[in-house]
Amino acid sequence: MKRNGFTPGLQNVWKQAKRLARENRLDGFQKALTLLMLLLAAFMLLPIVYIVGHAFKPYHELFVYPPNFFVREPTLQNFTELFLVAANSTVPMSRYLFNSAIITIAGVAGVTIVSAMCAYPISKLKFPGHKQVFALVLLTLMFAPEVMQIPRYLVVSRLGIMNTYWAHILPLLAMPVGVFLLKQFIDQLPNDLLEAARMDGAGELVVFLRVVIPVCMPAVATVAILTFQNAWGNVETSSLFMQDDDMKNFPFFLTTLTSNQANLVARQGAAAAAALIMFVPNLVIFLFLQGKVIATMAHSGIK
Amino acid sequence: MFDKTSQMALDAATSGAAGKLRTEARSRARSKARGLLAVLWAHRFSYLFIAPFMLSFTAFILIPVLAAVGLSFTYFNAIQPPRFIGWQNYQYLLSQDLLFLKYALPNTFQFALLVGPCGYAAAFLLAWLISQLPGTLRRWFALAMYTPSLTAGIAMSIVWLPMLTGDRIGYLNSLLLQLGLIDVPKLWVTDKDYLMNSMIVVTLWSSMGVGFLAMLAGILNVNKELYEAGKLDGIGSRLQEIWYITIPSMKPQMLFGAVMAIVSTFKAGAIGVELSGTNPTPEYAGHLIINHIDDYGFIRFEMGYAAAISVFLLILMYLSNKLSWGLFGSREDE
Numbered sequence: 001m002k003r004n005g006f007t008p009g010l011q012n013v014w015k016q017a018k019r020l021a022r023e024n025r026l027d028g029f030q031k032a033l034t035l036l037m038l039l040l041a042a043f044m045l046l047p048i049v050y051i052v053g054h055a056f057k058p059y060h061e062l063f064v065y066p067p068n069f070f071v072r073e074p075t076l077q078n079f080t081e082l083f084l085v086a087a088n089s090t091v092p093m094s095r096y097l098f099n100s101a102i103i104t105i106a107g108v109a110g111v112t113i114v115s116a117m118c119a120y121p122i123s124k125l126k127f128p129g130h131k132q133v134f135a136l137v138l139l140t141l142m143f144a145p146e147v148m149q150i151p152r153y154l155v156v157s158r159l160g161i162m163n164t165y166w167a168h169i170l171p172l173l174a175m176p177v178g179v180f181l182l183k184q185f186i187d188q189l190p191n192d193l194l195e196a197a198r199m200d201g202a203g204e205l206v207v208f209l210r211v212v213i214p215v216c217m218p219a220v221a222t223v224a225i226l227t228f229q230n231a232w233g234n235v236e237t238s239s240l241f242m243q244d245d246d247m248k249n250f251p252f253f254l255t256t257l258t259s260n261q262a263n264l265v266a267r268q269g270a271a272a273a274a275a276l277i278m279f280v281p282n283l284v285i286f287l288f289l290q291g292k293v294i295a296t297m298a299h300s301g302i303k
Numbered sequence: 304m305f306d307k308t309s310q311m312a313l314d315a316a317t318s319g320a321a322g323k324l325r326t327e328a329r330s331r332a333r334s335k336a337r338g339l340l341a342v343l344w345a346h347r348f349s350y351l352f353i354a355p356f357m358l359s360f361t362a363f364i365l366i367p368v369l370a371a372v373g374l375s376f377t378y379f380n381a382i383q384p385p386r387f388i389g390w391q392n393y394q395y396l397l398s399q400d401l402l403f404l405k406y407a408l409p410n411t412f413q414f415a416l417l418v419g420p421c422g423y424a425a426a427f428l429l430a431w432l433i434s435q436l437p438g439t440l441r442r443w444f445a446l447a448m449y450t451p452s453l454t455a456g457i458a459m460s461i462v463w464l465p466m467l468t469g470d471r472i473g474y475l476n477s478l479l480l481q482l483g484l485i486d487v488p489k490l491w492v493t494d495k496d497y498l499m500n501s502m503i504v505v506t507l508w509s510s511m512g513v514g515f516l517a518m519l520a521g522i523l524n525v526n527k528e529l530y531e532a533g534k535l536d537g538i539g540s541r542l543q544e545i546w547y548i549t550i551p552s553m554k555p556q557m558l559f560g561a562v563m564a565i566v567s568t569f570k571a572g573a574i575g576v577e578l579s580g581t582n583p584t585p586e587y588a589g590h591l592i593i594n595h596i597d598d599y600g601f602i603r604f605e606m607g608y609a610a611a612i613s614v615f616l617l618i619l620m621y622l623s624n625k626l627s628w629g630l631f632g633s634r635e636d637e
Contacts, residue, residue: 115356146600151370
């Protein structure tokens with residue numbers, strides 16, 4: 001058992017790695033490619049290394065310039081500082097996290113469903129006006145969002161949803177990119193496939209749920225990744241549409257950590273720890289859904 | 304007497320004919336309306352399905368956009384009610400706004416022409432390279448390439464600012480000095496000659512966004528049997544495979560990537576300010592149209608003028624979009 005000097009746990013990992021290597025045997029081209037991509041990937045991944053390292057840096061390392069990517073004397077003091085700040089704030093941090101969780105879950109579910117529902121008829125059912133609807137969606141994609149803020153504020157206040165979860169979630173639902181992306185993927189579906197399902201007596205709803213969605217899972221997952229990022233990091237709705245502090249979300253709380261401080265040093269540690277807490281869900285969701293994209297391609301028989 | 308009756312009869316006849324005509328027209332209109340209603344009713348499923356999106360789209364995007372277009376014809380300082388001034392904003396923009404004509408417009412073109420096509424090509428190339436690797440590696444490389452988009456800005460300035468710092472300590476300067484390629488440290492982000500190039504490089508680094516993800520999914524989506532059929536038809540090299548099989552079978556994703564590349568490059572703006580640390584950028588070297596909109600909208604509070612610039616930008620993007628549609632779109636999409 002101790003042949004390699006590994007503990008049994010590590011040995012299992014080693015065995016698994018070997019098995020993986022056997023399964024994914026690489027040819028020469030792939031080997032060269034992997035090496036090249038590894039170099040590039042190392043460079044692209046720098047921000048993640050930095051965010052993780054930064055959260056564990058003691059104060060005297062936080063302000064070194066140029067910054068160190070790796071932490072030299074890791075410490076948890078940033079996290080304790082964050083929890084101290086949170087404990088002293090009027091609204092408990094758990095409330096902000098709860099708000100963010102609700103908004104994000106509702107947002108991701110809502111956007112993927114609503115966008116897919118809109119994309120399917122535009123792509124495959126050709127109802128009168130489908131071209132105009134699509135052209136409109138595309139055109140608004142190109143408008144600079146800056147000058148829409150004031151009219152948007154007026155719409156939200158007229159709807160009477162200020163200071164409610166609706167004002168967080170409803171504006172998210174209008175994501176033209178999602179409709180555009182899903183429409184492009186549904187375009188790729190052969191019409192024969194849909195016809196075959198209809199011949200078997202499936203109604204449109206069944207075709208949509210049983211044929212279109214499963215086959216377009218990669219696109220749905222991509223839209224979900226995008227929405228998660230949007231919803232989880234969204235500060236705008238909190239700062240514009242929410243008056244009460246206990247209706248605001250976690251990223252908004254983070255912006256309050258370092259702003260309004262007498263100097264630029266105070267609470268930087270807490271902010272670094274918070275940035276990590278903010279980032280980890282993004283990473284996990286991306287890896288999870290991206291894995292789905294790749295797995296679906298491998299297993300779906302229709303392609 | 305006779306005259307009168309005949310006249311009456313005539314009247315009755317003509318009015319009857321006119322009435323008949325009228326009722327006929329009305330019934331035709333009605334049947335037409337009924338036909339339209341029938342068509343709409345036949346497609347009720349479609350309308351029901353697009354309704355949720357269209358409702359929130361109308362409320363939070365369409366109405367604000369239309370309102371902004373309306374504001375572009377007014378003088379509006381965000382405090383007093385808007386005052387209608389017709390085409391004046393546009394006239395000023397196209398004939399007198401020197402900052403816009405001399406810096407924002409040419410800079411945006413230079414930036415977009417380099418970043419748009421290069422970022423697009425890089426996204427496709429990287430997506431294709433990743434697709435050539437086995438599944439477990441794919442996931443991690445996809446993560447690596449998407450990282451800059453995932454960490455959105457926070458870490459970008461952290462990676463690039465120390466690298467491009469203008470003194471000898473900056474990573475790039477110290478490397479180039481050691482290699483003997485330069486004698487004096489270069490001011491990568493504060494010199495007006497270098498700022499634009501730095502902006503382009505950094506933006507390219509972070510350009511693997513949703514377009515890249517879509518293209519990766521699109522490439523993996525291509526029917527594997529096509530490649531086998533292609534081999535039988537005499538396709539030898541990987542390049543031929545890409546050109547004759549991969550790209551044609553993922554046209555929708557290529558189109559999506561192209562539109563997203565156009566939209567994201569024209570909408571880029573913060574990058575120059577982030578890199579140089581000053582707003583406006585040194586001698587307006589990194590001044591893009593979006594910076595100009597921000598400047599008028601949120602520093603000078605001339606929302607009407609800012610809206611006019613946004614409309615101009617929209618037209619610019621629409622035209623370049625038409626161009627790419629012409630290149631990549633199939634006839635059906637037009």
